Amino acid sequence: MKSLKLKNYLPYLIFFGLAAIAFFQVSFYLHPGKYDLIDCFYPWRFYIGECLQNGQLPYWNPYQDLGSPVHADPSSGAWYPMVWLIGYFNGYTIYSIGFELWFHVFLAGVGFYTLAKTLKLNQSFALLAGIVYMLSGIFIGNAQHLPYIISACWLPYVLNFYFRLAEEKSHVHSLKAAFFLFLMITGGYPAFTIILFYLLLIFFFIYFKKTYQTQSTRALIEFLSRHVLFLVYTIMLSLVMFVAIYQVSPYLSRLGDFSLEQALYSPFSPQSFVSFILPLVSTTHTDFFNSDLSMRNGYFGLFILLFFIIGLFSKKPIQLKVLFYFGLFSLTVAVGEYLPVREFLFKYVPMMNVFRFPSVFRLFFIIAGILTGVYYLQESFNRKVWTKKTLSIGAMIMSGFFLILFIIARSKGQLSLLSFIKNNLFIASEESTYWQNVAFQSIIQLLFLGIFLFVLWKFNDRKKILAAIILLTITDLVIATQLNAPYTIYYDKVTAKEATENVSKYAKGFPKLKDISIEEAGHLPLIGSPFWQNMNTFQKQISAEGYNSFSFTSYEFLESEYSQLFTAMKKNKLLLLSDSILPESKLKVYKKDSLFTQNQIFLNEIDYDYLIQRAFEATKQDTAFVKEYDAARFEISTSLGSRRLLTLHQKYYKGWKATVNGKKARIFKSNLNFMTIMVPRGKNVVLFEYRNPVLKGAFYISASCFVFAIFVFIFVWLKQIFKKA
Numbered sequence: 001m002k003s004l005k006l007k008n009y010l011p012y013l014i015f016f017g018l019a020a021i022a023f024f025q026v027s028f029y030l031h032p033g034k035y036d037l038i039d040c041f042y043p044w045r046f047y048i049g050e051c052l053q054n055g056q057l058p059y060w061n062p063y064q065d066l067g068s069p070v071h072a073d074p075s076s077g078a079w080y081p082m083v084w085l086i087g088y089f090n091g092y093t094i095y096s097i098g099f100e101l102w103f104h105v106f107l108a109g110v111g112f113y114t115l116a117k118t119l120k121l122n123q124s125f126a127l128l129a130g131i132v133y134m135l136s137g138i139f140i141g142n143a144q145h146l147p148y149i150i151s152a153c154w155l156p157y158v159l160n161f162y163f164r165l166a167e168e169k170s171h172v173h174s175l176k177a178a179f180f181l182f183l184m185i186t187g188g189y190p191a192f193t194i195i196l197f198y199l200l201l202i203f204f205f206i207y208f209k210k211t212y213q214t215q216s217t218r219a220l221i222e223f224l225s226r227h228v229l230f231l232v233y234t235i236m237l238s239l240v241m242f243v244a245i246y247q248v249s250p251y252l253s254r255l256g257d258f259s260l261e262q263a264l265y266s267p268f269s270p271q272s273f274v275s276f277i278l279p280l281v282s283t284t285h286t287d288f289f290n291s292d293l294s295m296r297n298g299y300f301g302l303f304i305l306l307f308f309i310i311g312l313f314s315k316k317p318i319q320l321k322v323l324f325y326f327g328l329f330s331l332t333v334a335v336g337e338y339l340p341v342r343e344f345l346f347k348y349v350p351m352m353n354v355f356r357f358p359s360v361f362r363l364f365f366i367i368a369g370i371l372t373g374v375y376y377l378q379e380s381f382n383r384k385v386w387t388k389k390t391l392s393i394g395a396m397i398m399s400g401f402f403l404i405l406f407i408i409a410r411s412k413g414q415l416s417l418l419s420f421i422k423n424n425l426f427i428a429s430e431e432s433t434y435w436q437n438v439a440f441q442s443i444i445q446l447l448f449l450g451i452f453l454f455v456l457w458k459f460n461d462r463k464k465i466l467a468a469i470i471l472l473t474i475t476d477l478v479i480a481t482q483l484n485a486p487y488t489i490y491y492d493k494v495t496a497k498e499a500t501e502n503v504s505k506y507a508k509g510f511p512k513l514k515d516i517s518i519e520e521a522g523h524l525p526l527i528g529s530p531f532w533q534n535m536n537t538f539q540k541q542i543s544a545e546g547y548n549s550f551s552f553t554s555y556e557f558l559e560s561e562y563s564q565l566f567t568a569m570k571k572n573k574l575l576l577l578s579d580s581i582l583p584e585s586k587l588k589v590y591k592k593d594s595l596f597t598q599n600q601i602f603l604n605e606i607d608y609d610y611l612i613q614r615a616f617e618a619t620k621q622d623t624a625f626v627k628e629y630d631a632a633r634f635e636i637s638t639s640l641g642s643r644r645l646l647t648l649h650q651k652y653y654k655g656w657k658a659t660v661n662g663k664k665a666r667i668f669k670s671n672l673n674f675m676t677i678m679v680p681r682g683k684n685v686v687l688f689e690y691r692n693p694v695l696k697g698a699f700y701i702s703a704s705c706f707v708f709a710i711f712v713f714i715f716v717w718l719k720q721i722f723k724k725a
Contacts, residue, residue: 011127015109015134018474022135022481023102023489031490032094032499032530033101035144035294038491039533039547042097044076046503047537049087051631054509057699059632059690060650063536065546065555066518066674067650071695072248073550075147079240079699080187081706094500101143104153109134111156112370118160119319119371125378128470132301132370135477137275138363141282141297143489151188152363154180155196162200163319165226166207172716174229179709182237191355195364198349199326206322236705243698247654251552258353263346267336268359272296276305277402278441279480283487284434294488295359300366302398302445302476303452303469304373310394311376320371327368334361356549377469381462388456388465395456399449402442409439428486428493441483448476491530502528506538510630518544518649519570542574542649552651554672562587562672564596569649569671571598575624575636576647579616583608584672601647601670611668614678617642624679624686632690640681647676648688655692660684 020027032038044061047070051058058078061070070076077083086096113130121129133156142148161177164170184193204227211223235242269290275282275297282289282296289296316324332341336358345352380386409415412435420440424432455468486492491499506527514521521543527535533547544566558566565587580599582590590596603611619641628635634648650656652669658677659665661684670676679686 016106019102019106022478025490026098027102029095029496032496034491037144041146043534043537046092049091052088056631062542066544072244074190094496104149105134105139108153115156115160118163125374129370129374132304136366137297137299140481140484141488142294147189151184151192154184174226177230178233181234185238186241191360194351239698240702243695260346264336265356266292266295268334268362275299280441280483281437285430298362300370301473303473306394307377308369308373314376324368324372327365330361330364334358392456395449395453402445406439406442409435415439494529503538511540517573544570558672568596568598574649577622577624577644579618607668634688636686638679638684642681645676646679649674655690657689659687
């Protein structure tokens with residue numbers, strides 16, 4: 001009985017240990033994560049954690065791009081349960097963001113393992129599939145993009161429970177599918193959810209047709225009811241996210257004038273196909289790939305690729321067949337501009353025109369490749385009369401291919417492989433060449449194939465051969481991960497301790513702001529390695545700077561079309577007392593003649609006509625300063641000799657309300673972006689507050705549905721335990 005329990009839990013222990021070992025530089029807190037993980041997702045999550053620890057919902061981030069509704073940014077994780085758990089109970093550090101990365105890798109292995117079992121792979125083969133998936137190119141290449149990792153983590157769970165809700169008469173599977181889709185929506189990158197929607201739509205029609213043709217009307221109604229529950233509960237769980245996105249959509253450039261050129265940016269180019277066999281080559285610093293470093297890795301193991309190629313035309317069950325063809329189609333989309341498929345989707349398929357990076361589609365090919373390869377291997381092992389001839393011939397052909405690659409690399413000039421191994425391995429080298437990487441990894445792959453052929457020729461016991469394949473695959477993927485890791489996973493020249501110390505010296509919460517200009521706030525001393533973007537979140541100073549694709553159209557327009565006004569505006573502090581107003585119709589004239597000054601406020605024609613009739617007068621004694629602020633509030637004290645216009649350099653956004661001495665004040669949008677109000681003479685208390693009752697109501701609905709789902713899952717789990725007992 002004990003051995004049976006250990007056998008059941010062993011795969012989960014393997015996934016956990018493998019995630020920790022393969023990502024050991026991050027999981028053992030030796031080095032910090034890299035690029036966007038540190039420059040985007042860490043500061044955003046750090047800020048969200050501070051909001052939660054101060055008893056506030058993460059509504060507004062005042063520090064970056066002169067204010068941003070962090071709650072509406074799908075990549076921020078503002079409504080993702082794991083972000084709330086870490087943020088509230090621990091707060092975000094270099095260590096916790098690293099934990100979030102590798103823990104999702106572990107969960108991805110578990111999810112793919114359960115999906116593979118649902119697709120009729122037995123435990124050993126499902127284990128192999130999970131191992132390959134969690135260390136595939138999407139997790140290694142895109143390690144810096146935490147929402148990519150989160151999406152790839154939960155996607156197998158959604159597919160797994162969707163298949164079960166479609167085939168089994170249990171509404172619990174509908175709740176589970178909805179729950180994991182909610183995790184994808186709130187934590188992941190939207191592109192994956194959009195693509196998954198179309199995949200699920202295909203499966204729905206297939207299952208609907210099968211149920212309609214082969215089962216009773218009652219069975220069809222039950223089938224539809226499970227889908228309705230899945231859809232409705234997904235909406236209810238994700239309601240807070242949907243409301244936030246709906247509210248912010250009119251403000252965003254991404255959902256507005258989004259061009260085909262942007263949608264085609266950074267594909268999984270045909271040149272990147274080399275990563276299917278030689279993942280290290282994809283790290284070469286060259287324009288040859290025509291794609292970002294993070295978007296080039298499609299590796300899913302040397303042996304699984306071999307089994308995938310051999311099993312291309314083998315018979316497959318319906319679910320796997322759909323995944324296979326959807327994966328092939330996704331690969332044609334992933335190449336971006338090299339084929340017209342991505343352009344067609346952009347122009348004619350709903351929601352395919354709101355995200356960049358065609359390379360995201362490669363995940364669905366990786367899924368198809370792994371399942372096809374492992375399924376073929378299982379079918380080969382299950383045959384009564386089993387021959388190793390096909391696998392041996394395939395391995396020998398692949399060995400010959402790598403030998404030819406090595407010879408070609410050698411013909412390109414002196415490789416200096418000993419120097420390469422000594423000086424360029426396991427570091428983010430900018431000196432290693434394309435052909436050095438080709439030659440070195442070709443040697444490694446030849447060694448693996450040689451061992452594989454030896455195992456095939458030496459042993460006849462299928463269990464021993466399968467164990468050898470699993471061990472070889474683990475070794476292959478761990479080595480590939482470690483070779484690529486300094487380029488795409490962690491900074492090798494900075495320790496996690498150093499990075500933590502560079503952040504920990506700054507105040508927590510919402511401390512008093514420095515009395516400096518917006519421009520000065522954007523040029524504060526650097527925090528230190530490895531940080532170089534979005535540092536104001538740690539420095540607690542409001543800046544016009546920001547590194548984020550989640551950008552308001554009006555703000556981008558101000559920066560690009562009226563850069564002179566933008567520059568003049570940044571000479572002000574957070575608060576501006578002004579008596580100089582102009583209509584927006586004058587913007588082009590002032591741009592042409594370079595007439596912008598920091599005191600000017602441009603308003604739309606209606607607001608200008610209203611305010612020009614009021615008298616404003618500046619006196620030297622006029623003052624305005626921020627007393628307190630947080631994620632939804634600015635309290636300002638003013639002392640004025642005459643009526644003035646007060647501008648808070650935070651973006652004008654639906655939900656902001658203003659009061660002066662407790663009385664409601666009208667907010668005017670100034671300089672295309674910011675909030676301006678009239679303030680009377682004398683001493684005043686001005687309050688800007690962000691209120692969003694619709695969003696708060698949606699949050700309570702989502703939170704209640706989340707808690708209910710957890711209770712249902714616990715109840716079902718306990719019921720199963722007592723039933724077995």
